[in-house]
Amino acid sequence: MDPESENELSGMIAGAEGPLRIVGGGTQGVGGTVEGDVLSTAGLSGVVEYEPGALTLVVKAGTPVAEIEKVLAAEGQRLAFEPMDYRGLMGTKGAPTIGGVVAGNVSGPRRIAVGACRDFLLGVRFVDGMGRVLKNGGRVMKNVTGYDLVKLMAGSRGTLGVLSEVSFKVLPEPPARAVLLIEGLSDAEGVEALTRALTSPFEVSGAAHVPKGVDGAPVTMIRIEGFSDSVAYRADQLKALLAGFGAAQVETDAEQTAAGWRWVRDVEAFHGSDGDVWRYSVAPGDGPVLGEVLRGMGAKELLYDWGGGLVWVLTPEGADMRPAGMKGHATLIRASANTKARVAVFHPDPAPIQKISQGLRDKFDPRGILNPGLMS
Template sequence: MMRPQSEEDLAGALAEATAPLRVRGGGTRDVGRPVVGDLLETGGLTGIELHEPGALTLVVRAGTPLSEVEAALDAHGQRLAFEPMDHRVLLGTGGAPTIGGVVAANVSGPRRIAVGACRDFLLGVRFVDGSGTIVKNGGRVMKNVTGYDLVKLMAGSWGCLGVLTEVSLKVLARPATEATLVATGKDAAAGVAALSAALTSPFDVTGAAHLAVEEGRSETRVRIEGMPGSVAYRIDALRAGPCAGWDVVRDDESAVLWTEVRDVAPLAARSGAVWRISVKPSDGPVLTAALAAQGIGEAALYDWGGGLVWLLVAEDGDAGAAAIRAQVAALGGHATLVRAAPATRAALPVFQPQSNGVAALDRAIRAKFDPRGILNPGLMD
């Protein structure tokens, strides 16, 4: 196992590496095709380099535990607005998530629909590529178009292009208050239609989810955050419009509802494989209905106004892969098999297969950044 204590050590180790490496932050996100290789841990690269609350900027070494980052921000009333999911709940993994892992997997939560994904808050990166070269891109300022945006490319590259050593993030203030409007008993189509109505209102909805995890029961949720007067105004306005008759849950009780959505908690305890599917919001229920007609799908959690479907399926055969991918191909979108036994994940493409043109670009970029193919080989295939 390698656990470099500095960027220079890491660069040296990668330059000299002769065999495949399994890159790991906290080890909480066991996603992708299983990788065979020596373990390379980033846990030695820790520490907050800069937190400037008045500039909404945080610069932090990649191996820093997420909890440390969140505590430092919280002390100044700030947070990571993209609300990264804690994969331990769904995957049953241990360990402590790192900020580098969040970025490498581009992990975002319910608020993604309003404020953007992890990649949208990522201002800069430093990383070591597969040849052992140290590269920086972006910076620590909010607006930066100087050269190509490799920052976005690194977000969600799952350690296949380089090992992150430092990330700069835009942070935002934690709003004074939040509230959630809740309705029950809607079918998926009606639930998603209601979410769409809320999201097309001028009332800055920051969470829009529909949970259909138990037969015959469902819950539809809409979140509002901000200053107290503004939250009260918008809750009233929504209840006078698209959310007429919905119940209101406030503050801590509201927060609990969204941690649950963020972590896909309602599916966690159920056995089976779990897919994460991104489609056009109105296609969410269309997709699940088409799959249900083929007997696929035991429970679904719709986030992002219907555009993110977490689907629980029986883990036998191909775990519904052929049917799911056919539907996604027809509708437009992508599907990732997030939770399944290693043997299942080894036998399937876990990430969405790309069109020929895009796949060729994808492969060529990986070959440029990791010419020897030693960084998490196969993980994204």
């Protein structure tokens, strides 16, 4: 099924006689196995309205992210939340779409400074499981009554409805960037350095620690962005603040800094490596402790983002890597279908949250045809 308009999308869902597997660019592949007819939103593509002066963008859900970034770059603007590209990690092809980004609430390293995808989402249009066209929000930030469907759709992974159009607040691209690099720190030392930088007044926009960097040595990365004079001043202040962790190198080359943070954002350290990939969301201070536990369970490689609060882990195939009693959430990102059949992909929610989630699905997809089994 390849609708090219919202009306066609509505008709196809209303007339569906069985489960539907919703895809955008087909690049993520996160979630349980879904058996059903494929419904692609790739035909719902194009910029509907863009007002650079108002920092607002309205696009159809199947629009490739690369196309959106090109349009924004021409006006010196960007998607603030730095969405990850899953293709290298998952071994998939195609083009990531903005609907897939919203459906997964995909947010990159800059989340620690500005927030997640859902925080910049102004409005949505989507088709629910009965074929009804629904909309919520608008093209300016405002409060709404009833269901906040804008927030609900971000991260719902196509289980409440199929997005047809989304609107965002965008931000200017900063004119300068610098990255402080400190080599040789342990996980605990690296996260401590990141915490000190993040709690300083120097406006850090990226904070990652990699136990095994490109050259094989541990590296701690701290990014600052803004006007050139401000960036230079803050870089000097952070160097002094973190002097106890070792001498920091400062990289300001635009191409080098951009490539370095793509490496973190897209977890390039794991590309082409055998094994499953897990993603953990924890309190930043708990990250190194969790890392040690996971190493004891057989973890091969780790990467800490969001100041230590986001932990990517490459593990042996087929193992359940949820430590007993862990605080936080663990998600199985990449694994075989056999492993996904045995190991829950998403962290189990508490019973009250499960009840609310099921109630929402009953409301918006009473037939249970939208990506059934994906959130298992």
